[in-house]
Amino acid sequence: MDRRQQKTRDAIFSAFSELLSQNSFNKITVQQIIDAANVGRTTFYAHFETKDDLLREMCIEIFDHVFSSALQAKNTHDFSLSAEKPSALITHILYHLRDNRKNILGILSCESVELFLGYFRQYLDKSLALKLADSCALSGVPQDFLINHISGSFVNMVRWWTENGLAKTPEELAEYFLAVIPPIA
Amino acid sequence: MDRRQQKTRDAIFSAFSELLSQNSFNKITVQQIIDAANVGRTTFYAHFETKDDLLREMCIEIFDHVFSSALQAKNTHDFSLSAEKPSALITHILYHLRDNRKNILGILSCESVELFLGYFRQYLDKSLALKLADSCALSGVPQDFLINHISGSFVNMVRWWTENGLAKTPEELAEYFLAVIPPIA
DNA sequence: TTGATACGGAACACTTTGTTCCCGAATTCA
DNA sequence: TGAATTCGGGAACAAAGTGTTCCGTATCAA
Numbered sequence: 001m002d003r004r005q006q007k008t009r010d011a012i013f014s015a016f017s018e019l020l021s022q023n024s025f026n027k028i029t030v031q032q033i034i035d036a037a038n039v040g041r042t043t044f045y046a047h048f049e050t051k052d053d054l055l056r057e058m059c060i061e062i063f064d065h066v067f068s069s070a071l072q073a074k075n076t077h078d079f080s081l082s083a084e085k086p087s088a089l090i091t092h093i094l095y096h097l098r099d100n101r102k103n104i105l106g107i108l109s110c111e112s113v114e115l116f117l118g119y120f121r122q123y124l125d126k127s128l129a130l131k132l133a134d135s136c137a138l139s140g141v142p143q144d145f146l147i148n149h150i151s152g153s154f155v156n157m158v159r160w161w162t163e164n165g166l167a168k169t170p171e172e173l174a175e176y177f178l179a180v181i182p183p184i185a
Numbered sequence: 186m187d188r189r190q191q192k193t194r195d196a197i198f199s200a201f202s203e204l205l206s207q208n209s210f211n212k213i214t215v216q217q218i219i220d221a222a223n224v225g226r227t228t229f230y231a232h233f234e235t236k237d238d239l240l241r242e243m244c245i246e247i248f249d250h251v252f253s254s255a256l257q258a259k260n261t262h263d264f265s266l267s268a269e270k271p272s273a274l275i276t277h278i279l280y281h282l283r284d285n286r287k288n289i290l291g292i293l294s295c296e297s298v299e300l301f302l303g304y305f306r307q308y309l310d311k312s313l314a315l316k317l318a319d320s321c322a323l324s325g326v327p328q329d330f331l332i333n334h335i336s337g338s339f340v341n342m343v344r345w346w347t348e349n350g351l352a353k354t355p356e357e358l359a360e361y362f363l364a365v366i367p368p369i370a
Numbered sequence: 371t372t373g374a375t376a377c378g379g380a381a382c383a384c385t386t387t388g389t390t391c392c393c394g395a396a397t398t399c400a
Numbered sequence: 401t402g403a404a405t406t407c408g409g410g411a412a413c414a415a416a417g418t419g420t421t422c423c424g425t426a427t428c429a430a
Contacts, residue, residue: 045419051418216387
C-alpha cells in the first residue's frame, strides 16, 4: 500500500481515537476529525464513505488484531472457553485490550461502546458456539440464550473494567468472570 | 395539565416510538418526528429541548411506570432480587416490558438500546445493591463487579428476548435467568 | 525521469438544527 | 359568557454539518 495512504489512514484513526476519548461518537464532526488529523476534507472522504464507516473499519482492524493474537498464543485450534485453561484465553484477550492499543480505550470510554461491543460480540459468539452444544442440555437453558449470556457478560465486564480505570489486573478479572458465569462442561 | 399539552406530548411520543421501531435513533430527524406527530416545529421545541431530551424523557416515563408497578405488586419494601420469590419480581417486570407499552419494544428494536438500557440499569442497580452486601464475601468477587454483572445480564436478556421476537414467556425467561446467574444468598 | 496517484484548498448544493415573529385557536378563570 | 392567558403552527431565518466537484500540487513506484 502507498505510504501516503497508510500515513493518512493512521493519522485519521489516531485523531478519531483521541476525539472518542473526550466526546461521544455522535457529537464528533468530520470537521473535527480532519482538523485533528491534519488532512483535507477531500482526503477523508477518499478513505471513508462516512463517519460510521470509519468507526466500523477501526473496530474491525482492532478485533482482527486482538483475536488473531489470542489464537496464535494458544497454539491450538480449539478457541472456545471450554478448553483446558479457560482463564488463559480470557487473560490474554484482556491484556491486549489494556496494553496493545490505545484506540480501544478511546472507543470504550465513550458512548460508541455499543457499536464496538457489537463487533466484540460477533467474535465471542463465534468462539463460544463451537464447544457449547452439549453443555446446555443439563441446565435446561437454550444454547443461544447461554451464548448470549456469556458473551454479553464478557463485554459487560470489559465495560465495567474501563469505567473503573482498569484498576484490576487481567488475572483478577478472569477469576471473577469464571466465578460468576455458569460452569461450562 | 392542559389537554392541548398532553395531546401534543402523546402525539410526539407515539410518533417517535413508531419511528424508532423502523429506523435507528441517530437516523431519525426532528422533521420526521413532527411530520409523523402532525405538530408544528415550534411546538416540538416548546416541549423538548432536543431529540436527545425527547428520548430521555420517554425512557424516564416508561421506567417510572414499570418499576412502580412492579413494586406495588410485590407489596413489600424489599425490592431486591434476594427476596423470597425472586422470580416473581423478574416475571412481573418482564410482563410489563412485553405488554403494557408498545413504546418499549420500539425503543429496544433499534440502536438506541444503549441509552434505554442505561436508564434500565440505574433502576436495577438500585434494587440490587440493597441486599447484596454480605453475599459477596463468599465468592471472592467485589460487590460492584457482581452488581454490574447481574444487572447487565438482565438487560442483556431483555435485549436477546426482543431480538428473538419475544418468543419465550416471562416465566421461562425468569427461570433461565436464575439458572445462569450466581445464586444470591 | 515519468506516469500514476494521493493530497489539499476552495467553493458548492443540500440537509438539519434551533430560533424568532406573529396570529389564530383552545383553555381557564372570573 | 366574556376576557385574559396559554398553546399550536406557519413561515422565514442563521448557523452548522454533510458529501461532492474541480483543479493544481506533491509524492510515490517503477
